[in-house]
Amino acid sequence: MKNQKRVKTDLTKISKDIQLPNEEVRKIVMKNYSQKLMSEADNLDADINHLENIFSNETNYLAMKLVPLLERKILYLSYIENARLNDICRRLKLQKKEVITLRNKAITHFKNNLATLNKITLIKKKGGNS
Numbered sequence: 001m002k003n004q005k006r007v008k009t010d011l012t013k014i015s016k017d018i019q020l021p022n023e024e025v026r027k028i029v030m031k032n033y034s035q036k037l038m039s040e041a042d043n044l045d046a047d048i049n050h051l052e053n054i055f056s057n058e059t060n061y062l063a064m065k066l067v068p069l070l071e072r073k074i075l076y077l078s079y080i081e082n083a084r085l086n087d088i089c090r091r092l093k094l095q096k097k098e099v100i101t102l103r104n105k106a107i108t109h110f111k112n113n114l115a116t117l118n119k120i121t122l123i124k125k126k127g128g129n130s
Helices: 002-017 023-043 058-065 069-080 085-092 096-129
Strands: none
Touching: 023 069, 023 096, 058 096, 069 085, 069 096, 085 096
């Protein structure tokens, strides 16, 4: 019980510090991350190379899986580890401008992937009902 309270407090602090250009993506990532922490804290397999593992929804999982690895790493460091821009630059050996650009591309890729996958799902449902 103490761990759950500590995790909730930590997530509250993290989400206050996160400044994501797109609030919806931040909400999706944080919602799925917190759900995984509460239900499967011991089995959480999300690391810098596997950010997609925080998603229990198959569509969100696939949308994130399709984002290029370097972009996923930047999202992971930014929003899961709550690393500062300078720390991300040092770890990935990139310039600040590159990190900012890649983070924005990652968000765009995730949103586009999600929209495409949702359209495919809708088309499959319509095709199955005909």
